[in-house]
Amino acid sequence: MTWKTLDDMELAGKTVLTRVDINVPVEDGKVTDATRIERIVPTVKDILEKGGRPVLLAHFGRPEGKIVPEMSLKPLVPELEKAFGVPVRFAEDCIGLPAKKAVGALQTGEVLLLENTRFHDGEEKNDPMFAASLAALGELYCNDAFSAAHRAHGSTEGIAQLLPACAGRLMQAELKALEAALSAPARPVGAVVGGAKVSTKLDLLGNLVTKVDYLVIGGGMANTFLAAQGINVGKSLAEHDMTHTAVEIMKSAEDAGCTIVLPVDVVVAKEFAAGAANEVVAADACPADGMILDAGPETVEKINGVFGECQTLIWNGPLGAFEIEPFNAATNAAAKTAADLTKSGKLVSVAGGGDTVAALNAAGAADDFTYISTAGGAFLEWMEGKELPGVAALDET
Template sequence: MAKRTVKDLDVAGKRVIVRVDFNVPRKGDEITNDNRIVQALPTINYLVENKAKVILMSHLGKVNHKDPEKTEADKAKNNMACVGKRLGELVDTKVTFVPVTRGEELEKAVAEMNDGEIVLMQNTRYEKGESKNDPELAKYWASLGDLFVEDAFGSVHRAHASTAGIPSLLPNALGFLVEKEVSMLEKAVKTPEHPFVAIIGGAKVSDKIAVIDNLLKIADKVLIGGGMAYTFMVAQGGKVGTSLLEEDKVELAKEYLAKAGGKLVLPVDNVCADAFSEEANKMVC
């Protein structure tokens, strides 16, 4: 399946908005694993080398917009400043972190960019309208750029303002990371080599049910991991304590376990703890 990639765009001198996935694990302000930043570097470096003005957007963690007190606490906890600092250490160009998601400070930073420089915007989820794909927000963000590149593979399934709204308004293409993932998935789904084992993780069964459905048709085994495994375990009669659980999807999980005929494989052991903390008492069950 032919997809337009960043190489198909004329980026020299253009403002290129790149949706990246910089949702990195942290301990306080310290990034504990920078792999997601590193994975985005091929696209970022290509744009820098080809004299684009690179505007990076990403979410980081979650922000509760229903409770004002929690909103401010989540914003403080999920500030992108630490990401900007690490990115500056990994690229050979100027990186400007802008601590806001709209307004004069952001617009000025973009207007003053030279070719080959980078502006990293504050966490997209600071905006209430991000997860709702608010058209006004998407229009505003799109006004900052000339072109859009999608390189956040972990977020492309979400119809958010930064992932779906902006590309509906600007000429767009895939970045190298998403292109690679699409090619690998296409090969696995269309011309799989057997034995073919698929591994699916994530928190929610509801997010992955269509994927599970398709993979059961072509894979020899489908291994379920991550938080979604607990919904399947409860469907088998297990107990999961206070772990992630979609109670309203237990019956659906039962259906899939029956339909899979032994193809679905769940974890055989789990690390259990009495608190969600590194200091917790732990045991393998």
Template sequence: MHIKSIKELELSGSSVFIRCDFNVPMDEFGNITDDRRIRSALQTIRYCLDHDCKIVLASHLGRPKGYDEKYSLKPVAKRLHTLLKQDIIMAKDVIGEDAKKKYENLKNGEILLLENLRFEKGETKNDPEFAKELSKFGEFYINDAFGVSHRAHASVEAITHYYDQDHKGAGFLLLKEIQFFHHLLKRPTRPFVAVVGGSKVSSKLKALINLLPKVDKMLIGGGMAFTFLKALGEEVGNSIVEDDLIQDALNIIDEAKKLGVKLYLPVDFVVSQTFSEDTPIKYVTYKEIPKGWMGLDIGPATVRLFREALNDAQTILWNGPMGVYEMDKFARGSFQLSHFIAQSYATKVIGGGDTADLVQRAGDDEEMTFISTGGGASLELIEGKTLPGVAALIVENGD
């Protein structure tokens, strides 16, 4: 399998359409609170600038239903202007008159940013007609949006059919993400430990099954731990449980035993009766969760147990928080684990989404080896899937 890199294309002096992932978090005033995804795209953009290209950038933001000023990419244009120290021409639409006119007048070395792709229905429907219109914004197509490459959307999949293999390729960020996960799953330095959390087993089931034969230890926390504990016959109170996956949880426990993989589950929890900031909490062992109470974070004994398990790790893959970290009361377990992983000498890979947000809130993002820009996309790579946006860039006669 060979994915064509931007470096293999003859870009000089031409026009380039770059699909970026500028789906950044914003506060209620429209200020960007974390610009990691924008900064991650700079290497590809600068490479095209160095090759004297006309550059058209495209991205989605949020999940708007048609045009909605709240989801405009104007704040992204401002941040790009600050980071690149050059003017960004902002289109008022995606494939409308304004975008077309601005593209016609675009000069080499200039950058045009289209409005939010999801203002157009055709984007999420993978509409070939919409994709065809987008393809008119560049002689070359570059996908650098790892965070959406697991989605067969018009700007990710359908558009690639309008370019031959000499005119489409992957940007630096996309290649880095794929190579990192490929190396991680094929040739990890051992011991290799996976830390898996989040609320539901269902969203991580395939990833757990695919990871088991590859890891030496697996640590399971977050809401998904209660499905495993219930499968083992424990009382979990009102904690989140997916009853239809209890058999799957037992199968994973059995498979881990067969493979000699050490599986760790939490031994204590922070529990409360309601999910709110001012609710009373208790610290209890997994044997003592009271009826009517729910576990919302791992307890101090579990933090110690998980730290012991991670002590000799040479590679750590972390996907999913240990509790409801957005609320201070239930963030401690996740934060303490984050601090410990950050201090480890292991290769530390953070699987995008909530986990990336969590390590940033904990102030540990600079210490991690690699933080993926895509939660869902990194999960699908861990599941062993080929992403639609990546499949479209594979060169048949490559090595």
């Protein structure tokens, strides 16, 4: 897939409709975490430096096509001005007369933020008339919201069909990282997939076993795979109705030459609580009244060995109940190994998904990974091998 970037566009004097993700947490009218705003700064500054006029399109919350004052984007203006270092104007609507007037009054060197696109039901329906109303406001379209690229909405897919389109810097970095990790990776390739349920990651597992050389399975999912091998997992979180599916996935992996890595030892406790009494036992020796809450040290050693063999690593999900100690030990140790290998230039590591980012941050490993995606659903759908409408719409071929 090929797409244009800001480097391929003539921006001087042009109004650039720029789709961004600034769906940030707000409390009492104040932004409590500006990470998503900070990540769009390179794109906005680039457009400004090249003489373009950035007009920001964004959603906020789930107003479901209705005007919900609490979901207005207006409170974000001060934080945007702080991040960009230039005046940020605001339009009370994203289409129609208020938007047209605001765009017409926008000066070079300023940024305009349009009101929540999801205040119109045409956004999520990808209504052609709504997309055309957005497109009428500008001359170029730049998508910098990979996190919304799995949605075929008016501001992500519809508008890209109507204007010359390109990827913003954040989108460009995300696509470059993902392509390096799965589309054309240096081999061997390893993947870590953790989390509670096999049922929520069937497409993901099915795609990965045909793409990677090693698949490390952790968290509650690993318990389901152990149970599928006839191992008693006690009171552990496991989907016993999915054991047949787990067997099929293991067979598919074998046929594809993918090695599945499951726990060989586990940390068990009788209660899921911080500091709960626990012990390390062999994976097939979980007590009937015990719960598997983490992978054991021998398993971590095995996983670290796999990382050492790999040149590329994709990570989604923790290896255990990382939210509470001491059941974060395996995730922390393996993450540190992946980070160290990346830092020394031996590994390209890409990670994403909500719990994953939290787990790697908690482990102090995130900063040394090659790329951390905050895209959530879009990252998962990409890992599942699905076409992302917002990315496909940028395709030049």
